Structure formats: structure tokens, C-alpha cells
Amino acid sequence: MTDPTSPIKYYGETTGTASRIPVQTLNQDDFLKLLIAQMVSQDPLNPKSDMEMIPQMVQFSTLEQSKAMQADIASLRAEQEVLRANSLLGRTVEIQDGPQTKVTGKVSAVQMEEGMPQIVVNGKRYYLSQVLKIMVPSAY
Numbered sequence: 324m325t326d327p328t329s330p331i332k333y334y335g336e337t338t339g340t341a342s343r344i345p346v347q348t349l350n351q352d353d354f355l356k357l358l359i360a361q362m363v364s365q366d367p368l369n370p371k372s373d374m375e376m377i378p379q380m381v382q383f384s385t386l387e388q389s390k391a392m393q394a395d396i397a398s399l400r401a402e403q404e405v406l407r408a409n410s411l412l413g414r415t416v417e418i419q420d421g422p423q424t425k426v427t428g429k430v431s432a433v434q435m436e437e438g439m440p441q442i443v444v445n446g447k448r449y450y451l452s453q454v455l456k457i458m459v460p461s462a463y
Contacts, residue, residue, distance in 0.1 A: 354383045401438060408433045408440035408451055416442070417456035418449045425455065 358376065411430040418426045432443040441448040 351383065351387050354380075404451060405433075405435075405440050408442055411442055411454070411457065414460065415458040416444060416454050417458070418444055419453045419455050420447075420449070 358380070361376075412433060413430065415427065415429050418428075420426045426444060426447075426449075428444040430442045430444055431446075434441050434443060434448055436448070439450065441450055442454070443449075
């Protein structure tokens with residue numbers, strides 16, 4: 324048991340516990356803090372050359388850009404799925420509703436379920452991956 328008036332805090336106490344939980348990923352700010360700590364604590368008589376640190380910075384920068392690009396591509400893919408679902412509104416489609424069951428009907432609505440668009444055919448929701456065929460609209 325700890326003394327509540329003591330300025331010393333121990334691991335697991337309610338104050339300061341969140342600050343002691345380790346972070347699972349490093350970001351660019353963390354990398355720069357490590358780089359600065361390395362530069363400050365290096366031997367002044369035998370300093371590291373900037374040629375040793377530049378490749379690390381380039382690799383980290385490339386990794387950050389790659390992660391950002393993956394997030395952008397995922398966002399674009401999600402937007403494309405919504406546009407694809409919206410383009411089916413009013414169209415007649417054939418849906419795979421089970422291993423042996425196919426349903427044909429007009430798409431009456433698009434609904435979002437956990438960030439994924441679903442089309443509504445004959446009052447039932449289906450994923451776009453279940454669409455087998457899109458019929459050509461009949462001429463007026």
C-alpha cells in the first residue's frame with residue numbers, strides 16, 4: 324500500500340498509468356525524438372557522421388509515405404464501391420443468394436453496413452460481390 328501523500332508514484336496506480344502503457348507503433352515524431360537523443364548522447368570526440376543517419380531518415384520517410392498511400396488507396400476503394408452500388412439503382416440484377424439460389428430483381432436502394440455498401444433487391448440486402456449479372460435496361 325502506498326502513502327497518498329508521497330510524491331512517488333508506482334506502476335499500476337491510477338495516476339500515471341496511462342503514460343506508462345507502451346505505444347505499439349512508432350511514428351515520425353518518435354523517430355525524430357530518437358534521432359535527437361542519439362545525437363545529444365553521442366561521444367563528442369567520435370561523433371556519428373550525418374551519412375550514417377540520412378539512410379535511416381530516408382527509410383523512415385519512405386515507410387511513412389507508403390502507409391499514407393495505403394490509407395489513401397483503401398479510401399479510394401471504399402468510395403469506388405459506393406459509386407458502383409449507386410450506379411446500380413433502378414437496374415435489374417441477378418444475385419447469388421445461396422449455393423443453389425439466384426434472385427433477380429430491381430435495385431431499389433443502397434444501404435451502408437459497417438462502411439460497406441449493400442444493395443437492396445426485393446426488400447433484402449446483398450453485397451456487391453453477390454451480383455452475378457446486370458441486365459441492360461429496356462428501351463422506352
